[in-house]
Amino acid sequence: MAAWTATEVKTNYVEFAAVSDGTVNVYIARASAEINETTWGTRAKWAGMALTAHFMALDSLGTSGGSPGGSSGAGAVSAMSVGGVSVSYDTSGASTAVASGYAADLTKTRYGLEYIRLSKLQMQGMQIL
Numbered sequence: 001m002a003a004w005t006a007t008e009v010k011t012n013y014v015e016f017a018a019v020s021d022g023t024v025n026v027y028i029a030r031a032s033a034e035i036n037e038t039t040w041g042t043r044a045k046w047a048g049m050a051l052t053a054h055f056m057a058l059d060s061l062g063t064s065g066g067s068p069g070g071s072s073g074a075g076a077v078s079a080m081s082v083g084g085v086s087v088s089y090d091t092s093g094a095s096t097a098v099a100s101g102y103a104a105d106l107t108k109t110r111y112g113l114e115y116i117r118l119s120k121l122q123m124q125g126m127q128i129l
Contacts, residue, residue, distance in 0.1 A: 002032035015062040053111035
């Protein structure tokens with residue numbers, strides 16, 4: 001069972017406030033299957049909420065964080081225009097920070113990048129003997 005709830009996800013990521021609890025719970029179940037609370041320790045809830053939001057953004061749910069293709073403002077602004085309201089993000093640095101596959105997919109949203117950040121923090125405390 002997940003250590004986080006739909007209410008917590010929607011409180012921490014207000015762009016998903018209009019998404020029904022039932023829908024959020026589907027994404028929580030998906031994310032919780034990838035979060036081992038023993039491994040993640042005290043960061044399990046935060047990692048789980050970020051991963052839940054990442055999956056929802058990839059599926060274009062929410063208001064500002066879920067544009068099609070999951071391009072929800074991950075990366076630095078590389079171009080901007082005012083008249084036609086257009087913004088482009090440079091995600092090249094984020095994409096090269098991880099190899100490919102699942103990890104590269106995480107760079108597509110700001111929530112995935114937060115998950116990566118938390119993962120790196122968690123790995124700092126681990127030692128391989």
